[in-house]
Structure formats: C-alpha cells, structure tokens
Amino acid sequence: MRENVSVLEFGTLIFFATLLRYILLAGTAFLVFYVIFKKKLLLSKIQQKFPKNKDYFREIAFSFITFLIFTLVGVGLYNPTVRPYTNTYFQISDYGYFYLFLSFFLMIIVHDTYFYWAHRLMHHPKIFRFFHHVHHQSTNPSPWASFSFQPLEAMVEAGIFIIFAFSIPLHFYVLIAFLIFMTAYNVYGHLGWELYPKKFEKSSLGKWINTSISHNLHHQYFKGNYGLYFMFWDRWMGTVSKNYAETFESTPRP
Numbered sequence: 001m002r003e004n005v006s007v008l009e010f011g012t013l014i015f016f017a018t019l020l021r022y023i024l025l026a027g028t029a030f031l032v033f034y035v036i037f038k039k040k041l042l043l044s045k046i047q048q049k050f051p052k053n054k055d056y057f058r059e060i061a062f063s064f065i066t067f068l069i070f071t072l073v074g075v076g077l078y079n080p081t082v083r084p085y086t087n088t089y090f091q092i093s094d095y096g097y098f099y100l101f102l103s104f105f106l107m108i109i110v111h112d113t114y115f116y117w118a119h120r121l122m123h124h125p126k127i128f129r130f131f132h133h134v135h136h137q138s139t140n141p142s143p144w145a146s147f148s149f150q151p152l153e154a155m156v157e158a159g160i161f162i163i164f165a166f167s168i169p170l171h172f173y174v175l176i177a178f179l180i181f182m183t184a185y186n187v188y189g190h191l192g193w194e195l196y197p198k199k200f201e202k203s204s205l206g207k208w209i210n211t212s213i214s215h216n217l218h219h220q221y222f223k224g225n226y227g228l229y230f231m232f233w234d235r236w237m238g239t240v241s242k243n244y245a246e247t248f249e250s251t252p253r254p
Contacts, residue, residue: 011075018067021183026143029187033254034142044252045192046216047140055137059144062134066147069154070161077165086165090172100171107164107178108229114160116233119226122153131156138190141219146186185229189215193254201248208232213248217241 005013033041034050042048077086092100122132134150149157164170188195194213200206210227214234218225224241227234234240241247 007075007079010078011071014074015067015071018070018179019064021180022063022067022147025183025187026146029143029191033191033193037254041193041254044254046194046213046247046251047192047220049140051138051140051142055140056142056144058134059138059142059148062149063144063147065151066149066154066157069151070158073155073158073161077162087167087169088165088172088175089169092171095169095171099169100174103168103170104174104177104181106168107170107174108181110163110168111160111178111182112227112229113233114163115157115228116226118156118159119228120239122156123223123226136219136222139219140192141190141216142192143187143190145190145219146183188212189228190219192216194248194251195254197253198249198251201245208235210234211248213251214241214244217244217247 038050076082089095095103119132122128131150131153135145135148135153138145138148164175189210189212191212194211196206196209196211200209201211208231210225210229210231214225214227214231218241221241224239225231225234225244226239231240
C-alpha cells in the first residue's frame with residue numbers, strides 16, 4: 001500500500017478488508033460445518049445442538065458494529081496529526097527481515113496477554129452487562145460469533161491496536177498478516193468443533209495452546225479459559241476449566 005492514501009480511502013479500505021476477512025473465513029467455516037456437512041458432523045459437534053437463526057443474525061449484526069468501531073480506531077491512528085507518532089513503517093530495510101518475522105510473533109504474544117486480562121476484567125459482575133453480555137448470548141457459539149461484541153467491548157478489543165501503534169515498530173504487511181491470523185483463530189475458537197487431535201492437549205506443546213473446546217466451555221459456563229491463542233495465563237493463574245482435559249479427550253473429532 002502507498003503511504004499517501006487519504007484518511008477516507010484508508011477508512012474505507014479498513015472496513016471492507018475487515019468485512020471481507022470475516023465473510024470469507026467465518027462464512028466458509030459456517031458453510032462447511034453448518035450447512036454442507038451439518039448432519040454428517042453433528043455427532044462430533046462440541047455441543048450436540050445448533051444455534052437458532054436469530055442467534056446467527058444477532059452475531060452478524062453486532063460484528064458489523066464491531067467493524068465500524070475498528071474502522072474508526074484505524075482512521076484515528078492513520079490521521080495525519082497522529083500517524084507521525086506511531087511506529088508503523090513501510091520499508092522492510094528499516095528493521096530488516098529478522099525483525100519483520102519476529103514482530104509477527106511478538107504481536108501474538110502481546111495480544112494474548114492483553115486479551116486475557118481485558119477479557120477477565122470484563123467478566124467482573126459490575127461491568128459484565130455493559131461490556132461482555134452480548135458476546136455471551138452465544139452460549140453455543142458459531143463462527144459468526146467471533147466478532148459479536150457490544151460497542152464498549154469492541155472499543156476494548158480495538159485497544160490492542162492503539163498499544164501496537166505506539167509501542168512496537170510494525171511493517172504494514174505484518175499487520176495485515178496478523179489480522180488474517182487473528183480472524184482465522186477467532187473463527188476456529190468459535191467453530192463448535194475441535195480440529196486438534198485428542199492427544200494434543202496432553203502434549204508438551206498442546207497444553208499451552210488454546211483450543212475450540214476450551215473457548216466453547218467458556219461460552220457454556222461463563223468462567224475460566226480466558227485466553228485467546230494460548231493457555232499460558234490460564235494455567236499460571238489457575239483459570240483453566242476443571243472439566244477441560246476430560247472434555248477435550250472425550251469429544252469426537254470431525
């Protein structure tokens with residue numbers, strides 16, 4: 001992308017790129033699991049039922065609002081009065097290829113930490129209904145629920161990009177790659193089926209990786225399993241659901 005794109009052009013690009021990622025990734029997952037192979041895969045679904053149509057419509061509607069808020073935050077950061085103070089760069093030679101790849105994984109680690117603590121805070125009884133209630137209306141989530149946030153939560157979720165903008169030098173294309181990864185893993189987390197094999201959770205790597213079952217249990221019981229990509233914080237803080245290991249082992253795979 002060229003560096004002299006207007007704020008209006010940038011805002012339009014952000015909104016439609018975000019919407020396109022959502023439609024392609026969540027839509028493909030929904031089409032495969034909830035339409036084409038719905039009956040064939042029912043017995044391997046984490047919860048042996050499907051959401052109602054009104055649930056899908058609510059998830060899509062609030063996701064649309066989320067994307068508008070993400071767009072406003074992006075436009076604010078790209079504004080000519082703000083952009084000179086951000087750390088976004090366009091020339092790989094500024095930091096080299098090693099940092100280019102390192103920054104992608106650094107973003108994932110920072111985002112996971114931010115998400116865990118923000119997510120856990122939004123579960124506090126005094127603020128839950130103002131921030132996180134809408135997302136938890138999806139007690140049996142579908143891929144469309146991946147960005148179904150009420151406005152205040154959407155602002156919190158967008159806060160990570162403000163942190164990134166002023167703390168970590170990020171190449172524009174690394175940011176794009178991260179957004180695709182974030183969307184894909186979010187869709188997987190709300191898929192309703194587990195894709196990792198049964199022994200994965202017991203492995204030295206798998207015990208630290210967040211899974212669809214982990215997040216599905218969070219939606220069912222409203223507590224525990226607060227992580228996004230990893231389970232580091234959940235394990236360190238003792239917030240892994242007590243029935244997680246058993247459920248992971250006993251749930252059939254598609």
